[in-house]
Amino acid sequence: MQLALSDEERAFRDEMREFFTTKVDEDIRRTVAEGRELTKDQIVEAQRTLNAAGLAVPRWPVEWGGQDWTEIQFHIWHEEMERACVPTPLAFNAGMIGPVIAQFGTEEQKKEFLPKTANLDIFWSQGFSEPDAGSDLAGLRTTAVRDGDDWVVNGQKTWTTLGQYGDWIFTLVRTDPDAKKQAGISMLLIDMTSEGLEVRPIQLIDGGHEVNEVWFDNVRVPGENLVGELNGGWGIAKFLLGNERVGVAPSGITKRVIARIKGLAEDRFADDPLLRARIAQLENELLALELTTMRVAANSLDGKPHPASSVLKLKGSELQQAVSELVLDLAGPAGLGSGAGDDSDLTEWERAAGPIYLNLRKASIYGGSNEVQRQIISRNILGL
Amino acid sequence: MDFLYDDEQDALREATRGLVGKAYSDYENRRQAVKDDPGFDEQQWARMAEMGLLGLPFSEEDGGVGAGPVEIGIVCQELGRVIAPEPYLTSVVLAGGLVSAVGTAEQRQEVLGALSAGESVLAFAHDEPGRGWTAGAEKVTAAQDGDAWTLTGVKEPVPHGARADVLVVSAALPGGGTGLFLVEGATAERTGYPTYDGTRAAKVSFDGTAATPLGGPGVDVTASISTVQDITRVMAANQALGAMQFLLPTTTEYLRNRKQFGVPLSTFQALTFRAADMYVSLELTHSMVDWATMVVAKGDPVEVADAARRVSLQVSTAGRHVGQEAIQLHGGIAMTMEYSVGMVMAHLTALDHLLGDGGHHLRELAGAVTTYEALDPLA
Numbered sequence: 107m108q109l110a111l112s113d114e115e116r117a118f119r120d121e122m123r124e125f126f127t128t129k130v131d132e133d134i135r136r137t138v139a140e141g142r143e144l145t146k147d148q149i150v151e152a153q154r155t156l157n158a159a160g161l162a163v164p165r166w167p168v169e170w171g172g173q174d175w176t177e178i179q180f181h182i183w184h185e186e187m188e189r190a191c192v193p194t195p196l197a198f199n200a201g202m203i204g205p206v207i208a209q210f211g212t213e214e215q216k217k218e219f220l221p222k223t224a225n226l227d228i229f230w231s232q233g234f235s236e237p238d239a240g241s242d243l244a245g246l247r248t249t250a251v252r253d254g255d256d257w258v259v260n261g262q263k264t265w266t267t268l269g270q271y272g273d274w275i276f277t278l279v280r281t282d283p284d285a286k287k288q289a290g291i292s293m294l295l296i297d298m299t300s301e302g303l304e305v306r307p308i309q310l311i312d313g314g315h316e317v318n319e320v321w322f323d324n325v326r327v328p329g330e331n332l333v334g335e336l337n338g339g340w341g342i343a344k345f346l347l348g349n350e351r352v353g354v355a356p357s358g359i360t361k362r363v364i365a366r367i368k369g370l371a372e373d374r375f376a377d378d379p380l381l382r383a384r385i386a387q388l389e390n391e392l393l394a395l396e397l398t399t400m401r402v403a404a405n406s407l408d409g410k411p412h413p414a415s416s417v418l419k420l421k422g423s424e425l426q427q428a429v430s431e432l433v434l435d436l437a438g439p440a441g442l443g444s445g446a447g448d449d450s451d452l453t454e455w456e457r458a459a460g461p462i463y464l465n466l467r468k469a470s471i472y473g474g475s476n477e478v479q480r481q482i483i484s485r486n487i488l489g490l
Numbered sequence: 491m492d493f494l495y496d497d498e499q500d501a502l503r504e505a506t507r508g509l510v511g512k513a514y515s516d517y518e519n520r521r522q523a524v525k526d527d528p529g530f531d532e533q534q535w536a537r538m539a540e541m542g543l544l545g546l547p548f549s550e551e552d553g554g555v556g557a558g559p560v561e562i563g564i565v566c567q568e569l570g571r572v573i574a575p576e577p578y579l580t581s582v583v584l585a586g587g588l589v590s591a592v593g594t595a596e597q598r599q600e601v602l603g604a605l606s607a608g609e610s611v612l613a614f615a616h617d618e619p620g621r622g623w624t625a626g627a628e629k630v631t632a633a634q635d636g637d638a639w640t641l642t643g644v645k646e647p648v649p650h651g652a653r654a655d656v657l658v659v660s661a662a663l664p665g666g667g668t669g670l671f672l673v674e675g676a677t678a679e680r681t682g683y684p685t686y687d688g689t690r691a692a693k694v695s696f697d698g699t700a701a702t703p704l705g706g707p708g709v710d711v712t713a714s715i716s717t718v719q720d721i722t723r724v725m726a727a728n729q730a731l732g733a734m735q736f737l738l739p740t741t742t743e744y745l746r747n748r749k750q751f752g753v754p755l756s757t758f759q760a761l762t763f764r765a766a767d768m769y770v771s772l773e774l775t776h777s778m779v780d781w782a783t784m785v786v787a788k789g790d791p792v793e794v795a796d797a798a799r800r801v802s803l804q805v806s807t808a809g810r811h812v813g814q815e816a817i818q819l820h821g822g823i824a825m826t827m828e829y830s831v832g833m834v835m836a837h838l839t840a841l842d843h844l845l846g847d848g849g850h851h852l853r854e855l856a857g858a859v860t861t862y863e864a865l866d867p868l869a
């Protein structure tokens with residue numbers, strides 16, 4: 107048991123801190139700090155800066171740009187990135203399809219896609235969910251039928267985050283309609299400029315455009331874009347979703363939001379014991395979460411995730427939501443100024459508080475809803 | 491940074507688990523042990539001394555073992571798992587800790603030597619009716635006549651106060667501040683009674699009772715009391731963690747085995763989800779307890795005070811959650827004295843109220859939220 111970082115870990119932390127705070131564009135970091143939406147160009151630029159320094163995809167295999175780090179180093183990398191308000195590498199690329207291609211792809215696919223995926227030369231979208239296949243993902247109905255060397259895809263995906271920026275989409279499609287649910291699913295990589303593919307915006311309750319429907323009308327996909335075995339898509343999806351779940355909770359971001367609001371709104375809570383208590387309570391819960399993230403990292407020495415990692419998504423999303431609720435409460439009536447322009451006398455954080463609060467209701471729905479997380483804990487960990 | 495135990499620490503855990511498990515893993519034994527005074531098993535106390543557990547925190551010159559907070563935490567966790575009724579926390583960690591912190595070399599050797607050897611039980615007589623969770627004393631006062639000191643007033647409730655051979659008593663000093671005194675247990679007027687978690691407490695009255703100043707006479711030791719209380723809070727958190735680590739698997743096993751409506755209870759998602767939430771509470775608490783214990787090992791009293799508040803708040807919230815749900819998910823059986831779960835919940839409740847509950851610590855933390863920007867547990 108050792109609380110302090112070792113000398114090497116400390117040096118590594120300083121190196122990360124130095125890089126993130128001096129080499130990543132100031133404007134981008136300010137946009138993140140102020141909780142504003144990043145443009146596509148900003149997302150791309152930030153990831154390219156990281157990638158040039160070998161810091162975009164450290165968890166990938168070393169030969170494809172990964173780093174031979176300890177779990178603590180991964181943890182420090184992530185913490186320092188969030189602390190410096192650097193946008194974390196695009197999850198669809200760095201956390202989802204990259205590791206999948208590295209694990210299941212052919213040599214050609216690896217050579218073709220991995221460098222571009224790491225550098226965000228390809229902006230990936232995730233095409234899993236469908237209108238009738240959410241938590242029960244295996245109920246998906248989008249079909250791919252073989253025609254010569256190609257697949258012909260028909261159907262609809264939905265909730266496609268940032269699909270409007272997407273160059274390519276990795277999809278789960280039904281390739282054997284007669285097989286049992288999970289058994290007839292394959293993974294296909296689809297160029298989003300293909301004929302017959304259409305992206306339609308969905309407006310969310312914050313008024314923003316962050317997700318889309320993606321429609322496939324006889325979209326032809328070259329046969330070599332199948333990942334892994336034919337009808338082996340479910341195993342790949344489980345691998346991907348497993349990585350997604352153990353992907354650390356955004357405790358660093360949430361912590362930063364509290365720190366920022368304490369600075370901006372001290373006059374609102376300085377004399378209010380109830381608000382002060384809410385802040386203290388949230389900070390304490392965040393501390394417990396952050397320590398759990400560290401304990402999980404420090405105890406995952408053999409590469410296997412510590413069982414407590416399931417706690418991270420569940421608690422991390424709850425705290426993210428609770429903090430956004432607190433910020434909106436601090437804004438009070440000023441929160442109604444969400445549609446005001448720059449001539450408004452209200453501050454920017456006050457105007458943003460309402461939409462952010464509404465937007466973050468998503469955190470307990472996507473990435474495996476919190477009910478699904480409870481199911482995982484009770485089944486896989488508690489044996490119920 | 492790491493959260494792993496070394497081999498010696500693992501061995502200590504195994505040995506402690508062996509000893510207390512043999513005594514109390516059958517809950518019926520615990521129930522029998524607390525039936526009659528003194529509310530614990532004197533022979534078990536002697537075995538704990540033999541194994542070196544009672545002297546764990548104290549230096550070798552003082553007759554102890556000189557182990558660190560991580561080791562003491564391990565012992566407390568294991569005691570918590572079986573809710574062993576022996577007064578380790580209040581006698582060794584708290585009262586012994588005070589003697590170790592402020593006693594003269596001679597006092598330490600005598601009092602801690604006897605404590606470590608299992609020859610003497612200590613109690614800290616501190617809480618006063620109407621006052622609690624403070625570092626100072628008010629209603630018991632000390633008077634000085636030349637070199638002789640006497641105490642007057644009532645301390646209650648004093649954990650294991652009626653059984654204690656030696657009382658460590660806090661008292662308001664004539665010149666202001668709080669001093670500590672040693673009093674022969676038998677010279678005070680004592681009325682013992684059982685507490686709701688099966689252990690014992692007492693009303694202890696002093697009426698011009700002779701007392702020996704612990705450490706320098708007339709010195710205000712409020713700060714030392716505060717720090718030892720903080721360390722005890724962290725060890726109480728370790729003990730509570732052990733109790734919660736018992737409650738969760740006991741509850742899940744029950745859900746798997748108990749059948750209603752022709753099926754095991756574990757088929758009802760309304761119940762398994764609540765068990766999952768208990769797991770979340772438990773794991774978050776585990777991390778916080780490990781951290782706070784490491785902060786104690788680092789030794790800065792200001793940091794220890796902060797960590798003690800934080801871990802106490804977490805443990806209070808989680809202990810109530812896990813304890814209450816453990817009973818609810820068991821149904822009626824957990825309401826009975828014959829079954830372990832209800833009494834483990836009672837013990838968690840007692841620990842929660844020993845040195846300040848969650849609300850108490852939250853009030854302190856809330857007062858300080860504007861004094862720092864963000865918490866950094868590695869700073």
Ligand SMILES: Cc1cc2nc3c(=O)[nH]c(=O)nc-3n(C[C@H](O)[C@H](O)[C@H](O)COP(=O)(O)OP(=O)(O)OC[C@H]3O[C@@H](n4cnc5c(N)ncnc54)[C@H](O)[C@@H]3O)c2cc1C
Pocket residue numbers: 231232233234235237239240241242264265266267268317468471472473474475476477478481
């Ligand atoms: C903002 C946002 C972005 C998203 N981005 C993407 C994306 O980029 N790509 C993509 O593929 N998908 C994306 N998703 C989809 C997301 O993964 C699904 O919303 C999620 O899987 C839940 O499915 P659902 O919305 O259909 O709800 P349902 O599955 O219909 O669930 C409804 C409710 O029932 C609960 N529930 C479901 N099953 C159970 C059960 N067995 N036991 C107990 N409770 C249960 C759920 O937790 C939920 O509370 C996104 C979603 C949102 C909101």
